[in-house]
Structures are given as C-alpha cells and as structure tokens.
Amino acid sequence: MAKMTLDDKLGVDRFKVDEHNAHIIVDETYNNIDEINRLIMACPAGLYSYNDGKVDFNYEGCLECGTCRVVSLGKVIKSWSYPRGPLGVEYHHG
Template sequence: MEDTKVKANIDDKLFLNTYNVDTLSHLAIKDQAVCENCKEKTCTFICPAHVYEFKDGHITVGYEGCLECGACRIACSHDNIDWSFPRGGFGIQFRLA
C-alpha cells in the first residue's frame, strides 16, 4: 500500500495564512527597563512567529506577523507584555488547506 499523505513542515503551513494588518498594535511592552534587565528573554524564543527580537538593548515587537497564540504573555515571567486580540476584522486568517 502506498502512502499518499503529503508532508509539509510548519513554514509551509504558515505560508498559507493571510494577515489583515492593523495600524494599531495589539501587543506592547509595558516597561522596556524590565526587558533590559531580564536575563531569560523568553519572549524572543517562545513565540512561534518570532514577533519579539532583542536588538540594540531593547525588545522590538513586530506585531504584524503575530499568530495570536498568547504564548508570549504566559511565558513572560515578569508579566511585562500587554497582549490582546487585534481589533475586529484584523489579525491572522488561518488557512488549513
């Protein structure tokens, strides 16, 4: 019997998604000083979309590619991420096919 399943990696699946990007971010760092003193910087590696990046001594937030999973706000041990869903009609649109 032949295996007819098509195998795809996560990047292939994410490529199918579309985004309706809002001009207002639904993600924010509450206090940059907290991030600057954070040793773990968990948000930079826990986010599957790589929304958070530590560069030039600051955390930057690229909310436009957010998958809206909420992992960042749960993983931040300092509760320093202000997270909400995007406004209605904005954000990610998942496509499974």
C-alpha cells in the same frame, strides 16, 4: 521539502493588519536578558529580538497564540489583547 525561513512561512499566511493599533504592547526598555530570551525562544512566529539594548517586537505576523502573554505578562509584555475584529491572522485551514 526545502527548508523555509520563518519569514517565508509567515508569508504563506493571510493577515489583515491593524495599521493603527498594536494589540500587544511591549516594554522596549525592559532589560532582564533572561526574560527577553524566554520570549525569543518561545514565540512561534519569531517576532521578538533584542537589539542595541532594546526589545524589538513587531505585531505584524502575530499568530495570536498568546504564548508571550503566558510567558511574560507584567514583565516584557505591558498589555495583550486579541486584535480588533476582523483583523489579524486569518486561517484558511486551521
């Protein structure tokens, strides 16, 4: 199988994005690099990055596993809930 980027992989999945509400809120100004790195290492969808001193996170493409909640709730993650029904990722295999 040819190597695929994470973006390519997420592109195969089906999402109904909630355009108005982010179900995960991050503290963009959080500046403990070790903590931010833990999220960058852990997120299966690779949605976390750190650019120009700011935490960059995009909830579109979230697979709703909640790894970030377990890793960093109360630190980088200000609040975490599932998307409103029936929005978010929609698995057809699972």
